[in-house]
Amino acid sequence: MANGTWTNRRARGNYQLPLAVVFVLAIIIVLLGKAQTTLFDRARAHVTDWMAPGLEVVHRPFDWVSGLWHDLGDAFSVHQDNLRLKEENARLRQWQTYAVTLQARVKRYQLLLHAVPDPALSSVLAHVIGRARRPFLETMILDAGKANGVKPGQAVIDTRGMIGRIFLAGEHTAWVILLSDLNSRIPVIIEPGHAQAILSGDNANAPALETLAQGAVVHEGDQVVSSGDGGILPPGLPIGTVIAAASGFRVALLADPAASQDVEIVDFKTPIEMPPAPTAKDLPVAAAGLPPAAPPPAAAGNQAAAPVPTLPQKPVAKPAAEPAQPPPSDTPSDDQ
């Protein structure tokens, strides 16, 4: 090795003072980084923006090799895959019919109850130009940034489920903190029990479920989705499946960040899209051919003493003047 072959006859400077100076500077940087994270992040975003074209070029051959590797693997299982997909397709058709029926029913209920609709989610499609797994950070770099409307905190999903969230947005690039990362903490709901928990990354492939609510019952195989608490992430994003581990419950993620090439950055902060106001024929009373109930007469003189409780202002349908129409034939009945 190199060390022993050279005699140590080099001129040595006295590095005590320079070492002390850089040591103090390093501690200042640590403290500054803790107090002013944006300062360092801004510099990092600029560096990534500057390197983005180079990263794309470097990443391309790796994408190509990775794709080739997958294609080669698939070539050996074409027949089995075909049989499996046919069976899966038949099963999914049944589920599609069921989903359409349920969707129509939910829409009807929402109209009847004047339910606040789920926010409309717009998204930005981005390509992965880099991914890194360091001891204290698991991240990927995307080729979309502030110029595309990307902001820190937004959820990143692929076709299977949630991958992570944006933690640093440059002008044309963004860094994603993966769900498995040491610093990732997101509120989740475990279905069907509707138990609330915190999904906590610790650099393992399957993040841990922490802070389970008291009395919450969780089983292996339960589905984990984002809860939307705090208003940072949209609720209901699929995340994974509960698995049992020695130290408690963990979540097998649906998404595979190592294989994702194109992802969606979900913008949750767009204005809420209101549903159309219900019409008379959407109301069950009118649909049944009955006249709507008249409002209760206000007792003269006692209005000030006993105010009538009022509901929040909602769009109210006018009473039907014409005979009520029967429900459309494609609307499912309750016994479906």
Place this chain on the structure above:
Amino acid sequence: MERAIMGSRILASVIPVSLAILGVLIANLPVSFLGGIVPAPLLGLMPIYFWCLVRPDLMPPFWAFAVGILEDMLSGGPAGVWTLSFVVTYALVDRQRDAFAGLSGLGAILGFATAAAVACASAYWVEALYYWRLPPLAPVMGELAMSVVFYVPAAMFLGLVHRRLVGPLRSDF
């Protein structure tokens, strides 16, 4: 003649830090080899350790500090973690230079392993203090192991560069 000697001296003094910067850039390329199973080695630390031993005048503490900042910038972690750990490692090697420089063969690898272990341990504890909780140990151990494995070819390469480029460019070699 004087200008040529001066130019070659400057070039020789730039090569060590350039290789350290190149090491940081390569190690932090956001490209996942083998699906991210294998962590990237501390390529930036290797030239720092090497020239801190054989020619400390070509790798003063400031360069260890600067390379650490670059490592922090590109690795995406909290600011100052690797900067501080590189400086601490440099201080250790600087104080124990005679002991480290006397090592050869497997001993030289163990010498670097000690320095890398100090760097990783420093980074681990700074990270723990930063977030006030203990990070998992396995990823740091993986990085340490990869750094030691990669040091074997890296030391050969650095030795070659030192003999062929840095040495002849310095009249006092």
